Amino acid sequence: MLFDLTFSQLMAVLAFVLAAFVVYVLTPLMGALARRMGAVSVPLDERRMHVDAMPMLGGLGMYLAVVITVVLVAPWGDTVKAVIVGGSAITAVGLIDDYVQIRPLVKFLGQLAAIGGALAFNVRMESVSLPFVGAQVALPLWVSLIVTILWMAAIINMVNFIDGLDGLAAGVCAISALTFGLIAFSLYRVDTAIVSFALAGATLAFLRFNFHPAVIFMGDAGAMFLGFVLAVISLQGVLKTSATVALIVPLLVLAVPFFDLFLIVLRRLWRRVPFYRPGQDHVHHELVLVAGFSQRKSVLLLYGWCLLLNGAAVCMSQDWYVAAAVLGGLAAVATLFLVLLLVRTRRRNRNGLSGADAVTIDGDAAATTRSATGGDAAAAETGVEPADR
Template sequence: MFEDLRASPEVLWGALIAFGIVVLLTPAVGGMARLLGVVDQPDARRLNKRPIPRLGGLAIFLGILVPSLAFLDLSGEMRGILLGAAVACVVGAVDDFRGLDPVPKLAGQVAAAAIPCAFGVWVDHFTFPFVGAVDLPAWVGMPLTVVWIVAVMNMVNFLDGMDGLASGVCAIAGLTFATLALSLGKIDAAVLSAIVAGACIGFLRHNFFPARIFMGDSGALVLGFTLATVSVAGLLKTASTVVLVLPLLILAVPIIDTSFVVAKRLKYRRPISSPDRSHLHHRFMDIGFSQRRAAVTMWAWTASLGAAALATRFIPFRAGGHWHAGETIAVVVIALSALAFSVYVIYLLEIVKLANPRVRRRRSERDDEQRLSA
């Protein structure tokens, strides 16, 4: 790994430059957002108790764009990714400024996702265990890729409801993608993933609790778009069997959050785009977690799943076509630790109906307080 990094120092330099640009530029973007009135006002659904400017995504986008222009090969796939990211940023910024209805917003997301496909960033084959590589025609692979990109854009957008949560999760995902892509020889994907991680860490300087600025849709859509496209360019288009599940592991937290929220809204026949307080971070707050503790817990959850992905890639448990006991045990222990963390969160938040006396007691006390206050 360190040899790969020494051979490709632009991975590290890209992350550092992105970090510096976002740290320095975000306060100016926040001031501009206040002047333009692009501010999140407190309400019953939101967690902020005072007006907070949005549009932090503009700083994130510029933090991604500048080092990308310096270090990436823009003659092919990366050009399509940056153009699509620019469209995603514009769609998100318009939504931050004026608010977009779900249909035009979705149309803008599809347009952004279609751009990298036109430049060759689409899944043209999958490699399945015991089956091998299965080629996909363009009429199948391109729509699947667009669906994946749009889905991840919205997952990150859904996740962005607590100070530092989305930026921290995306930073961990970016670092993990960068490490995997670098090991697979996908240098441009590794550089872009590292740049995303650097931009997110820089944004955390201003976004962690108590946040002074929110990334808004302009940031969430750009981060979701970029992570989705680098997962295709850097992982899914390789001949390795194990990488098929790695993006799902790395992005499992936003996937679980979105799946749970969408399922609940469908169950109660509410529009999928309607806001509510059923996200995982809201449930953490409902059981008494502070914003800091909730965000850090979800970061740790993401990191545990990322560690499982890295272990699957780097520990040679089946080198040479033979199982190796020590390495297999190490991978199993790491995977079980990530699974145990996931089960703990599911139990803690009662994502499925489990008997959790502490949560039920806390809810009962809260209901009693509400009745007394009434």
């Protein structure tokens, strides 16, 4: 059952509240520190969606909140150790990149080092359950290591990818963390559940400062830390079980960033452009720059899409298949609507009706101009799709 761990639930609530409180207190201090250090995002090119220089140390506050919380509240096990060791490593890499902008290869090597920290505490995909068949396939150690590295690297970078609009990455990660927490409770994985709720509390509190109009960004440090923790709790939760839906559930939970990652890789391979190069061809960018939605409306639309998919994931994990089918069907309709909307608007732009129109973001005086095919032309040459926009 989903709700029968009373003491553990209280610990999860405590973790949620404590992490939220720490973020609420630290974030203004992180903003002041960032301005003093010069760790700010300056809108130097058209791919950036903000107008003023923005402090970028919000992620450091979330990192401190989660680490402090899990040390004080969560059972001391492999999940907590992996979050502290690997999370510290990846946050350090992100902080360096936020301050001096390191090369993509160096950043990726830093990500691998953090993933290695998680692997050291046995955070890995040990087996794969085949959906609808019921068979569980044990993975050889070398296959397990490769699959785990690919899985974690994908989640780390796709969270970084979606951090392109105010509040988007924080909100999506909050929804995903809450979902992973509920599922972990149903599997009696208390340490993973408490880490999940700590992450949810930290990200929801950060939205107080990061939802449009944002006053601080999480930076690469925050985006990569959030992605790392989501990767850990996905591996330590449902993927550690023999349930037939073990592989489907985390894919549903993270479907929105996975969808964006898939489209970006596909598009850039087609154009023969490095997939890690910054650009304005993400789904969230196109909702603003192609479809003409405000930042706030675009983010809320993606929140709704994410909630449907996460609801389906929870229902599927509890064998509530009718409810899962209904929510999954609604999510499929939302996906089709989104694709048709962007395709139709792109076609209209290509026909010259609005190909170079100025799009005002949420009514701000400053407007961002984009041609129908100009997404990559003005992209900067450095960074692995930065969170600093």
